[in-house]
Amino acid sequence: MATRVSYPVELKMKAIEMRLAEIPVKEVMDQLGIRNKTQIETWMRWYRKGELNRLEQPVGKQYSYGRGPEHTTELEKVKAENRFLKQQLDLPKKVQGTGKEVEAEVVIAWVESIRKEVTISEACAWLGIARATYYRWKTTCESKHPDPMVEKVAQLCTQHKFRYGYRKITALLRIEGPINHKRVQRIMQCEDLQCRVRMKKRKNMGQPAKPAEHLLKRKFYAEAPFQKLVTDITYLPFGNKMLYLSSILDLYNGEIVAYSIADKQDTSLVLDTLDQLPERTNMLLHSDQGSVYTSQVYQTVIKGKGITMSMSRKGTPADNAPIESFHSTLKSETFYLEDLRCTTTAIVEQTVRDYITYYNLIRIQAKLNNQSPINFRRLAA
CATH class of the missing domain: 3.30.420.10 (Ribonuclease H-like superfamily/Ribonuclease H)
Structure with a gap:
């Protein structure tokens, strides 16, 4: 098994500068001792997206590095602690506990309200619950409350007498607000609301007989004509x-x-x-x-x-x-x-x-x- 190599940030930035200067990838690899050209391509992609913080992530860390509880600088760590203390003060008492004292619906509503500010992992850390527990609660609550979008889709399909497929139903729903076409397609499939397509017309080729056996068996040679x-x-x-x-x-x-x-x-x-x-x-x-x-x-x-x-x-x-x-x-x-x-x-x-x-x-x-x-x-x- 090959050993995974960790390159310093300075070397990564040097490789990016050389590529911006239009130096060939092969020459960059030879000068800096980089094993794989995909490493350089990945660093360049991060640079173009403005994700320079990802250049500091250790080997094996995923794309969420630097977005969750892990912090690259002491200032970020202090800011995260201040946010944590503020949220602890703002949390309702019925959310602060763990186990049976936590009401799933309240937790889900609160986490959804701060989704734009912090990640789910960080919110779960503040509450003292696992991410898997949060998603399990969310799935259970969603199953208890029917999706209002199902009723809207069914109403549109019935109104148009099932002449529309999921693309046109999506177009009608987007008049009111954004919605993903895959979600509409999934609802129509699960609720049996698909477009009533025309019956395929097949040409009558006559009454077929039983096919013969494969007697030739790919022996493509003969000893006499017309054999x-x-x-x-x-x-x-x-x-x-x-x-x-x-x-x-x-x-x-x-x-x-x-x-x-x-x-x-x-x-x-x-x-x-x-x-x-x-x-x-x-x-x-x-x-x-x-x-x-x-x-x-x-x-x-x-x-x-x-x-x-x-x-x-x-x-x-x-x-x-x-x-x-x-x-x-x-x-x-x-x-x-x-x-x-x-x-x-x-x-x-x-x-x-x-x-x-x-x-x-x-x-x-x-x-x-x-x-x-x-x-x-x-x-x-």
Whole structure:
């Protein structure tokens, strides 16, 4: 454990003067032997706030040093003793005692009346009670007497038929006087006075079917074409209107074997893509748990084609990483690279079609021995 270092006041003032002269922190630390630059930052903050008394506080003392019963000079100590004697004379007799002789409500009222003059710790020392006792009494008394602000908040909420949230209720209350918005929010939450928000309208996506099991298990390789396929839908927000790309990728060589572009993300989009697949047996098609893939219509067509369906686990896009990576590559190497972020719908569609042709026929991949997907399939055959 590191030893805490206490620096003299003269050294602290010297560091402040050097920083005011715009001498770098590193040079100040080297010249004065200061270990940590945060020490200098703290001293400068105290200096700017006019809290030079804090430069004299010992190591480990908190920000209240110099404000409570501890005093830095003999004059301050004498002044504090005079205040103590004066308060002892002014205190009612029923407050002067301790234990059962002290009435909590009277103590709280008296302490609150002198809050601007002394700290609570000093007031409690004059009374001979602990701070914890004072706060316990205060909490008990506040629980006995209901907060009048609760009634005001409830009245305003009812008056405006619960159309206002805590911000507008706070604005109305501040017409009469200052009040913290957090207090209003807390009252409205505890008293169930929140704004009656509109009911959220949800689009009916049809009756979903039961999601399929995660059969792919992130084994993104295949020994033959059309053995394992992955599919997904991505947004194309680069034209006059939003377009959607549904594509199917073969894990054998990374080839895009089917794709469709439409302006609606519905079941017909994925069915159009599915219809482009050849008739094969023992084919595994993996997707996420999107509503179009879990729909009854899609699953019925999948079973009719004899395709085994696999789905990612919920909230786990990494289970479908290859097709996610392709969609990211497509956008990065076309729309972002060529700065086509605001163009026509026709250009967006043509850009996607041209890139998929380039991706399948020309673009080489290191994992395919620097061959394009189609060339790799042809050489392997």
